[in-house]
Amino acid sequence: MARELSEVGVVGLGTMGAGITEVLARAGLSVTAVEIDEDALARGRAHVEQSTEKAVERGKLDADERTAVLERIRFSTALADLSQAELVVEAVPERLELKAALFAELDGICPPDTILATNTSSLSVTELSVATGRPSKVVGMHFFNPAPVMKLVEVVRTVVTEPAVVEDVEALAARLGKTDVTIGDKAGFIANALLFGYLNHAVAMLESRYASREDIDAAMRLGCGLPMGPLALMDLIGIDTAYEILDTMYRQSRDRLHAPSPVIKQMVTAGLLGRKSGRGFYSYAGRDEAEVVPDAATPQPGGAAEGARAVRRVGVVGSGTMATGMIEVFAKGGYDTVFVARSPEKVEAVRSALARSLDKQVVRGRLDEATRDVVLARVTGTTSLDDLADVDLAVEAVVESLPVKQTLFAALGEICRPGAVLATTTSSLPVIECAKASERPGDVVGLHFFNPAPVMKLVEVVSTIATAPDVAATAHAVCAQLGKHAVSCADRAGFIVNALLFPYLNDAVRMLEAHYASADDIDAAMKVGCGYPMGPFELLDVVGLDVSLAIERELYAEFREPGYAPAPLLEHLVTAGYLGRKTGRGFRDHTAR
Structure with a gap:
């Protein structure tokens, strides 16, 4: 059974140490807070006083509680004052030799059963533990900044940390109102x-x-x-x-x-x-x-749209979820919009979906009925690509297949008027391949909307080596009129978002595959510790494991970086048909929910 600790110490009162001191004292523990000299001690004391004062102003503490919290803290410059502590947390600068020397000194001061905890975020807890004569009593207790606010604590056990020590620290984390994840001693933890x-x-x-x-x-x-x-x-x-x-x-x-x-x-x-x-x-x-x-690198507002071609009429090819969302976005943005679907039934399905979406917005007070009617009147459906002959901008939103897109761009290159901009909303395929197929590559740009298009504000504007400057400018000008935030990048696998997101997701799968931590703990660490809206495994199950694998394969094929190679576990789940929420099972079983 875990001990109920009452007397604790903190060494180092920088931002983290002062925050940890406050957290411990607010949980009712008696805290001895130690700094190297009087000046540093005064700064640490001021930090705690200011932080607790802000907590009173925000209604998180009342004045009497603040007084009690401050009375539980003894500030000192003498490590010897930790001689009665049941647990000491070090929060000194992130240097191995400094922390090891401190632990060696604490080992000679504190009773044999005192737990020595390090708040290191990256150093080896094992290396710190062997600086003492009690390595089995040493553990990592990694708080996140700011400690009074952030709910995550990573409890890091070494191969020799006693189970009872881990239990004591886990119980303390719960008492502090923190979410703890317990893991082994590996660089960076989770x-x-x-x-x-x-x-x-x-x-x-x-x-x-x-x-x-x-x-x-x-x-x-x-x-x-x-x-x-x-x-x-x-x-x-x-x-x-x-x-x-x-x-x-x-x-x-x-x-x-x-x-x-x-x-x-x-x-x-x-x-x-x-x-x-x-x-x-x-x-x-x-x-x-x-x-x-602002500094020398700060972009000029609106500069990316300078020299744009005029756009009044927009064409969208496709009838799926993305295409329907984009049709709505363009029509609400004031553009006359013509869309091309493969059959009269699909044309009608898009019209019905668009009407339903706009009706919901009327019910929710986001649109009035007159505006809804104006938006609907701007939209025309057809089954013939030839009806795009007079558009100023044609955007494809068909299936994510390069041969299909290449065939379509070859047709658009012939049909659309000279000077019309041709755009692909691909999320992973090379834009230059579509541009080449059109035989007018200077007119082609990537216009990657995010799903759902009416809600998501981001659009990636992707320029190939052949994209004309005024074509990229046109894409930015259109995004501005739509109320979207456009970002610029070159034609490279993953563009910005997927190129940064999917290697991170792949790293999480590798961490799970290595049995370092559970999917639940990894998700909790990223949501609670880093403020992510979803953990990596939640997100993978939503995106679809097959979609994720396809993107990771594209990234690996382009960059040839060993770390980008899809984790075997992801490959195996896809092979087994466990594709995430859409099949009821991915990294988690969704059938019982």
Whole structure:
């Protein structure tokens, strides 16, 4: 049975340590908080006082509770004051030699049954444990920043950590109101191992000038619902901290995808550390400020749409969910829209689906009846591609098959008037293949909408090496009129969103395949620890394992990066017909829900 701890210590009162101190004291524990000198101690005390004051202002604590919390904390500069602690959490800077020396000193001060916990986010807990004479009493207790707010704690056991120690720490995490996931000692644990590979990939994408920092961040926020874009998150974490975590992960895993992008080391050397220094990937109003200010790399508003061709009439080829959503978007955006379906029945089905969608918006108060009628009047259905002869923009939304799309673009190249823009909404196929088939490649651009098109704000504008500048500008101008946020990228597998998302999902499958953690714990770590709207396995089951596998194969075929090779577990599930929610079973069984 787990011990009910009452006397605990925290060493290091930076942002994390002060937050951990506050969390422990708010849970009713007596806390001894230790810093290296009086100045550092004063900063740590001020941090706790300010944080608890804000909690009172927000109604999370009342004034009496705040007083009681502060009374439970004893601030000290002497490690000897931890001689009665039942558990000590270290939160000193992320350097192995510093933490190991501290643990060795604590080993001589604390009673033999005191648990020594490290808040490291990437270092080996095992290496820290052997600096003591009690390695079986050493455990990782990785809080997330800001500790009073973030609900996740990763409990990290080594091969020699006593089960009773793990139980005690798990019980403490529950008492603190945290969600704990218990895992083995592996670089990055769950959250950082998945998060930092993705962040490193985003930096490499920027470093290669594939897309701008603003477009990379907007794509992941709007396309995946993430709370922050990867480069803004790097600035928040600290470029130096990110480098240390990636370097540690690489030295342990030897996975090239964790090798820090060269620009990260260059930024650390130059002192561009993110928000803490006032400049990182973005420029800020000052040190430790969140406000982003314009700099030499900031794009001019509306600049991407300069020189656009005039578009008044739009054609859409297709009758599926994406095509129907795009027809609605174009018509609501003020464009006369003609769509082409394969049969009169499919034409009527699209019209009915469009009417139902607009009627729902009237019922919900998002549209009035007059606007609905105007939108419907802008839409014309047909079964003949020849009816696209006079459109200014033709967008295909047919099945994701390259031969089918190539045949269609060959026809569009002949039918559409000279100067009309031809666009594909493919999510993974090479746009240049469609462009070549049209025999007018300068007029072809990728216009990748996200599903459901009427709701999702993001559109990836994909330029091939042959796309004319005014064609890309036209795509941006149309997106602006539709109320969409367009991001620019080149014609490369995955574009921005899928190129960053699917290697992360593949890494999660590999983690599960290695039996490092359960699907539930991995999903919890990413949702609770990183603020993701869905865990990787939830998302894979929604997207469809077959769709995910196809995208991962495209990425691997293009980049030939071993880390991108689809995890065998994903291949096996698809072979077995376990494709996710659509078949009732994927990484989870959905039939009983």
